[in-house]
Amino acid sequence: MARVIAVTNQKGGVGKTTTCVNLAASLAATKRRVLLVDMDPQGNATMGSGVDKNAMELSGFDVLTKRAKPAEAVVTVSEAEFDLLPANGDLTAAEVELMNEIGREHRLRLALNTLRDNYDYILIDCPPSLNLLTVNALSAADSILIPMQCEYYALEGLAALMSTVEQIRETVNPDLQIEGILRTMYDPRNSLTLDVSGQLSEYFGDKVYRAVIPRNVRLAEAPSYGLPALKYDRASKGAIAYLALAGEMVRRHGSKKTATAVAV
Ligand SMILES: Nc1ncnc2c1ncn2[C@@H]1O[C@H](COP(=O)(O)OP(=O)(O)O)[C@@H](O)[C@H]1O
Numbered sequence: 001m002a003r004v005i006a007v008t009n010q011k012g013g014v015g016k017t018t019t020c021v022n023l024a025a026s027l028a029a030t031k032r033r034v035l036l037v038d039m040d041p042q043g044n045a046t047m048g049s050g051v052d053k054n055a056m057e058l059s060g061f062d063v064l065t066k067r068a069k070p071a072e073a074v075v076t077v078s079e080a081e082f083d084l085l086p087a088n089g090d091l092t093a094a095e096v097e098l099m100n101e102i103g104r105e106h107r108l109r110l111a112l113n114t115l116r117d118n119y120d121y122i123l124i125d126c127p128p129s130l131n132l133l134t135v136n137a138l139s140a141a142d143s144i145l146i147p148m149q150c151e152y153y154a155l156e157g158l159a160a161l162m163s164t165v166e167q168i169r170e171t172v173n174p175d176l177q178i179e180g181i182l183r184t185m186y187d188p189r190n191s192l193t194l195d196v197s198g199q200l201s202e203y204f205g206d207k208v209y210r211a212v213i214p215r216n217v218r219l220a221e222a223p224s225y226g227l228p229a230l231k232y233d234r235a236s237k238g239a240i241a242y243l244a245l246a247g248e249m250v251r252r253h254g255s256k257k258t259a260t261a262v263a264v
């Protein structure tokens with residue numbers, strides 16, 4: 001059954017969408033079955049996966065508002081070998097429509113429950129704000145992956161995010177875990193980067209991934225071709241970094257399984 005991971009950070013521009021598309025492609029490259037769920041009305045993960053957000057028949061909107069079954073709205077991104085539940089601006093309308101519904105926070109969870117058996121990983125790309133779409137993502141998730149840039153204000157944003165996680169645990173999802181912290185647009189020549197990086201490790205310990213994502217122009221270029229970096233330029237530093245992240249993630253889950261087996 002799939003592990004559901006929401007990629008989230010209330011700050012915009014930290015690499016959430018880039019991480020979703022490239023991690024999805026990298027996990028698929030290691031033969032994992034992956035579904036990427038776009039929960040951002042901007043539809044960047046959809047476009048970055050090569051699906052035209054203005055030309056699709058069904059999307060997350062239809063799923064959240066129960067106009068379509070989840071499996072009907074999922075498309076296969078053949079180029080990158082993962083599945084996608086696409087999104088566009090209609091998601092904002094879904095949010096408005098759900099506002100007065102009972103159980104509005106759990107619509108995505110119920111939808112994903114019907115799909116979980118088909119995948120090893122379900123990644124959810126979140127919008128950069130704490131709205132009903134984000135709450136749906138955090139309610140549906142087993143854990144959150146937090147991409148962050150190692151800059152001064154990042155830590156402030158992280159404190160806000162941790163308080164959100166606490167609120168989510170108290171209300172809609174008591175089991176929500178921290179999957180990991182991912183350092184993005186990483187520049188080791190910058191002393192502030194190393195400073196912030198050190199503080200992250202102090203606070204989050206081994207939740208901080210060893211893999212770091214460097215600033216790499218290929219990662220910024222690839223979405224305009226509707227491709228993950230792995231398919232756009234597989235030798236690029238960005239593509240290799242996301243492959244390393246996927247490897248680390250899979251190993252972590254693998255070793256956890258072994259640990260439980262040993263404990264039993
Ligand atoms: N490691 C990176 N190196 C270079 N550019 C990046 C990197 N990660 C993200 N970007 C670029 O930075 C911008 C913001 O990234 P994005 O993934 O859209 O962030 P978010 O989804 O958190 O708003 C995009 O233009 C993206 O192409």
Ligand SMILES: [Mg+2]
Nearest residue numbers: 016017040044
């Ligand atoms: Mg985004």
